[in-house]
Each structure stands twice: as structure tokens, then as C-alpha cells.
Amino acid sequence: MAYSEKLLDHFKKPKNVGTLDKDSKAVGTGLVGAPECGDVMRLQIEVDEASNVIKDAKFKTFGCGSAIASSSLATEWLKGKTVDEALAIDNMAIVEELALPPVKIHCSVLAEDAIKSAIADYRKKNGIAEEA
Amino acid sequence: MNSDKLIYLDNNATTPTDPRVVEAMLPYFTQHFGNAASRNHPFGWQAEKGVDTARQHIADLIEVDSREVIFTSGATEADNLAIKGVFEMYAQKGNHIITLKTEHKAVLDACKKVEKLGGEVTYLDVDREGMVDLKALEAAITDKTILVSIMFANNETGLIQPMKEIGEICARKGVLFMSDATQAVGKIPVNPKELGIHLMAFTGHKMYGPKGVGCLYVSRKNPRVKVTAQMDGGGHERGMRSGTLNVPGIVGFGEAARLAKLEMAEEAARLSKMRDRLESELMKIEEVYLNGSQAHRMPHVTNLSFKHVEGEGLMMTFNQNIGVSSGSACTSASLEPSYVLIALGLGDDLAHSSLRLSLGRFNTEEDIDAAIQQIGQGVQHMRDLSPIWEMYKEGIDLDAVEWSEH
Numbered sequence: 001m002a003y004s005e006k007l008l009d010h011f012k013k014p015k016n017v018g019t020l021d022k023d024s025k026a027v028g029t030g031l032v033g034a035p036e037c038g039d040v041m042r043l044q045i046e047v048d049e050a051s052n053v054i055k056d057a058k059f060k061t062f063g064c065g066s067a068i069a070s071s072s073l074a075t076e077w078l079k080g081k082t083v084d085e086a087l088a089i090d091n092m093a094i095v096e097e098l099a100l101p102p103v104k105i106h107c108s109v110l111a112e113d114a115i116k117s118a119i120a121d122y123r124k125k126n127g128i129a130e131e132a
Numbered sequence: 133m134n135s136d137k138l139i140y141l142d143n144n145a146t147t148p149t150d151p152r153v154v155e156a157m158l159p160y161f162t163q164h165f166g167n168a169a170s171r172n173h174p175f176g177w178q179a180e181k182g183v184d185t186a187r188q189h190i191a192d193l194i195e196v197d198s199r200e201v202i203f204t205s206g207a208t209e210a211d212n213l214a215i216k217g218v219f220e221m222y223a224q225k226g227n228h229i230i231t232l233k234t235e236h237k238a239v240l241d242a243c244k245k246v247e248k249l250g251g252e253v254t255y256l257d258v259d260r261e262g263m264v265d266l267k268a269l270e271a272a273i274t275d276k277t278i279l280v281s282i283m284f285a286n287n288e289t290g291l292i293q294p295m296k297e298i299g300e301i302c303a304r305k306g307v308l309f310m311s312d313a314t315q316a317v318g319k320i321p322v323n324p325k326e327l328g329i330h331l332m333a334f335t336g337h338k339m340y341g342p343k344g345v346g347c348l349y350v351s352r353k354n355p356r357v358k359v360t361a362q363m364d365g366g367g368h369e370r371g372m373r374s375g376t377l378n379v380p381g382i383v384g385f386g387e388a389a390r391l392a393k394l395e396m397a398e399e400a401a402r403l404s405k406m407r408d409r410l411e412s413e414l415m416k417i418e419e420v421y422l423n424g425s426q427a428h429r430m431p432h433v434t435n436l437s438f439k440h441v442e443g444e445g446l447m448m449t450f451n452q453n454i455g456v457s458s459g460s461a462c463t464s465a466s467l468e469p470s471y472v473l474i475a476l477g478l479g480d481d482l483a484h485s486s487l488r489l490s491l492g493r494f495n496t497e498e499d500i501d502a503a504i505q506q507i508g509q510g511v512q513h514m515r516d517l518s519p520i521w522e523m524y525k526e527g528i529d530l531d532a533v534e535w536s537e538h
Contacts, residue, residue: 011445011448014517017517019522031519031536033535033536034535034536035481035484035520035530036479036480036481036484036535037480038442038460038461038481038484040518040519040520040535041519042519060517061518061519062442062514062517062518062521063442063445064444064445064448064460065444065445065448067442068517117536
């Protein structure tokens with residue numbers, strides 16, 4: 001199966017690989033997936049408290065090329081967005097951007113879940129109520 | 133990616149056709165194009181002669197009578213013909229078939245079909261290496277058992293089953309023994325008569341012959357075995373497989389068999405040396421595990437799991453240069469990891485992390501050097517990206533983590 005150039009680029013030169021201090025109050029960590037399922041994504045955001053803007057995002061992913069590219073793209077999109085804007089990121093936007101084949105759509109879903117999970121963790125740490 | 137040479141390490145999927153084989157086939161497309169069943173003119177005679185010679189080469193390779201070689205479109209058809217054909221032919225005697233959980237889908241799905249037709253099938257477990265349990269096999273044979281179907285060598289791990297011992301059990305119990313020997317014939321000595329195998333499927337394209345041609349060996353003596361044809365038509369191949377013979381394909385298959393017999397010993401020695409080097413170099417990487425058996429396996433295959441690295445992702449790091457296979461779910465349509473590796477007792481995580489590297493006639497030491505280097509780099513790239521590798525390195529017990537379902 002042939003992948004898009006964008007996907008291959010994110011896979012070969014992934015952006016924002018790394019680890020933020022998960023104990024910092026400004027950092028939210030999302031860990032989704034399971035090794036038995038063949039993919040695990042850890043996505044972290046660092047939020048500027050005053051402006052509510054995501055100033056840094058990092059990821060590490062165990063998974064196929066599409067999973068790695070989806071998480072790399074997600075971190076790119078997160079930086080500079082407010083937390084509320086980040087929550088609006090839809091998995092189908094990732095599918096479109098990377099031209100994911102149907103069998104790989106679950107990778108984009110996992111990336112969206114990772115974003116939501118990281119934001120939930122950040123909000124929990126800072127006593128911010130989750131929006132209904 | 134910078135290398136211009138493509139390296140093929142997926143010879144268990146298919147092999148390139150040997151140029152000498154292609155050369156032998158070519159006259160049978162244009163010059164000797166006749167139908168081998170045309171008995172009344174030279175066009176037919178020439179085609180028939182080509183088929184006869186090929187049949188003899190194949191019979192010589194496995195040391196059987198040429199009349200025991202039934203041509204098919206490939207090993208899948210031969211497996212189907214053997215299993216369904218025995219089930220139909222021996223319906224008076226019984227309806228029970230025994231096979232392994234690690235068989236090829238061609239055998240497993242033919243057995244599933246037999247179950248739908250009212251047959252009973254026992255799917256035996258294998259041990260950690262993929263080996264059949266001979267006691268369990270013997271215990272599973274009942275007075276209704278008509279066939280034991282056990283593959284010679286596994287396509288994913290290269291594990292070789294104890295064929296002689298299985299043959300002895302089948303002989304003692306008076307049941308037929310069928311083997312899918314697709315991965316073994318042409319690579320290692322295979323002699324069904326010595327091993328007590330009564331039906332044996334194999335194919336041209338796994339031994340440097342063309343695709344689309346295979347055969348079923350059917351024993352004619354002690355015992356005389358018959359299978360019910362699964363295709364109706366002109367009654368070719370002693371009534372067991374109708375259809376105009378694929379003459380160029382058969383000629384190529386025969387030439388491939390002739391070359392295999394001549395070159396097998398030397399080739400196996402050369403490939404196993406290269407395989408061992410590839411394997412031992414890759415196993416120097418941390419947390420790499422061998423799947424299958426080191427002692428009982430084909431000379432050209434290794435199956436390794438690179439822990440905390442997903443197989444398809446790993447392949448993507450080098451697959452513009454090197455072709456291999458993985459047991460990862462992401463490489464299959466089913467999204468399930470390899471059922472063969474799961475049957476060996478591997479966790480899903482290790483099955484997702486596996487690569488199968490299968491060498492062939494045209495690989496060189498330079499290929500192996502490149503594979504060692506590029507796979508090693510790929511593993512490094514993937515582990516740098518892997519959160520579970522990081523957790524493992526921090527000493528976190530991954531089994532104790534509560535993973536989220538998805």
C-alpha cells in the first residue's frame with residue numbers, strides 16, 4: 001500500500017518527539033492504546049496558564065507508520081492553539097491531511113483520543129471542570 | 133532512502149523465477165504451444181513431451197513415480213484437492229481429519245469447508261516452538277479418522293515438523309498422511325515415500341519456478357490413494373484434476389525442480405550461513421527474540437520479534453530498500469496479528485513486533501550487510517519513538533499498566 005508523501009515525511013522525520021515533565025502542573029499527559037492492540041500513543045501538552053494556549057506538545061508512539069504520522073501531525077497542530085481549540089480537532093481532519101487509507105482510520109481516532117486525554121489530564125490537575 | 137539496489141528477503145512469499153527456468157519455458161509459448169491432450173498431431177506431442185519431462189524432474193526431486201504427480205494451479209489447489217478429495221473419497225471409512233493450528237490458510241480453510249459438509253476436524257495445539265505433540269496426535273486419532281494433514285515446514289517460522297514420526301503413527305493407525313510441503317520442497321531433501329507421506333502439496337513459485345503451477349503427489353502403491361476430483365471436465369491428470377495443462381508453467385516447474393535437485397545442498401549451506409549471520413547480528417540488539425525453533429528449521433528463514441517496536445512501522449523504515457514480512461496485524465487485512473505466532477504462545481505484543489526474513493538463491497553477503505544495518509537503524513528509530521520502550525527502560529512493569537481499550 002502506498003502512503004502519501006506527507007505521511008512518509010511525518011514518519012521519517014517525526015516532529016516533536018519527546019517527553020515533557022508529567023509531574024508539572026502545566027503539563028497534561030494522554031496515554032491511549034495498548035501494546036496488545038499494536039499501538040500505544042503518549043501525547044503531552046504544556047499549557048500557558050494565563051493565556052490557555054498550548055505552548056509545547058510532545059509525543060511518543062508505538063505503532064505503525066500511520067499511527068506515528070498521526071501523532072506527529074497532532075502535536076504540530078496543537079502548538080499555538082488554545083485548549084478549547086485543541087478540543088475541536090477532529091480525527092477526520094488528520095485522515096484528510098495524511099490521506100490515510102480506510103484501514104488506518106483508527107490511527108487518527110487514537111490521535112484524537114490522545115489529545116482529549118492529555119487535555120483532560122491537564123484540566124484535572126488544575127481543577128478545571130470538564131465541559132459537558 | 134539512498135540505496136538503489138532493492139533487496140528481497142521475502143522468499144517464503146514467493147521466489148524470483150530463475151532465468152534458466154524462464155529460458156526453458158519460452159519455446160512453449162510460441163513454438164511448442166500445443167495442447168498436451170491433443171494426441172493426434174505433432175503440436176500436441178511436443179507439448180506432451182515437455183510435460184512428461186517436467187513431471188519426471190519433479191518426481192526425481194521427491195523420489196516418486198512420475199505417475200504420482202498431479203499438476204494443479206498451485207499449492208492452494210493441491211491442498212484443497214487433497215483434503216476435500218480424501219474427505220469425499222473415503223466417506224465410507226470415516227469423516228474425521230486432524231490438522232494443526234499453525235497450518236497455512238489453504239489447509240485450515242479447506243478443513244473449515246469439510247466441517248460445513250458434515251466432517252469433523254481436530255485442530256491440534258503446538259508447543260512453544262511450533263512443534264506438534266506426537267502423543268496428542270496419536271490420542272486424537274479415532275476409528276473415524278481418515279486423514280492427518282501436517283505441514284512439512286512452517287511458512288512463518290521455518291519450523292520443520294517430525295515428519296517421519298508422524299508418518300509412523302499414521303501407518304500404525306492406518307490413516308492417510310497428507311502434508312503441505314510448499315516451503316520445504318526444493319530447499320531441503322523431501323522424500324514422501326521414506327517418510328510415510330501419502331499426499332503432498334507443493335508449488336513452483338516457492339522454488340524459483342513460475343507462479344500458477346503446483347502439484348499434488350498422490351501415492352499409487354502401499355497404499356494406493358485416490359482423491360475425488362474437485363473440478364469437473366476433461367478428466368486430465370488421471371481424472372483427479374481436469375483442465376488443459378499449463379504447459380509452459382509445468383515445463384518451468386520441472387526445470388526448477390531439476391535445478392533444485394542439482395543445487396540444493398550447496399545452496400542450503402550457503403543460505404544457512406548467511407541467515408545465521410543475519411540472525412546473530414540482529415539478536416545482538418537488546419530485547420530481540422527468536423520465534424520458532426533454532427534446531428529444527430529451514431536453512432533460509434528467521435523470524436524475530438523486536439520488543440516494543442511495531443512490525444509494520446519498523447518495515448516502513450526500510451521498505452523502500454528491503455522487502456520482508458511481518459506478523460503484525462497492520463500488515464494483514466484482518467487486523468489480527470499472526471495466528472501462527474499466537475499459537476506458539478507469543479503475546480499479541482510480540483506478534484505485532486515480528487519480522488520474517490527469508491533468504492533465497494539470489495541474495496548476496498552485501499544484501500545481508502545492508503539488512504543488518506538498515507533493520508538495526510530502523511529498530512533504533514522506532515524505539516526512540518516508542519513510549520513503551522521508554523517505560524520499559526524506566527523499569528515500569530508494562531503488564532501492570534492499565535491500558536485503555538480502543
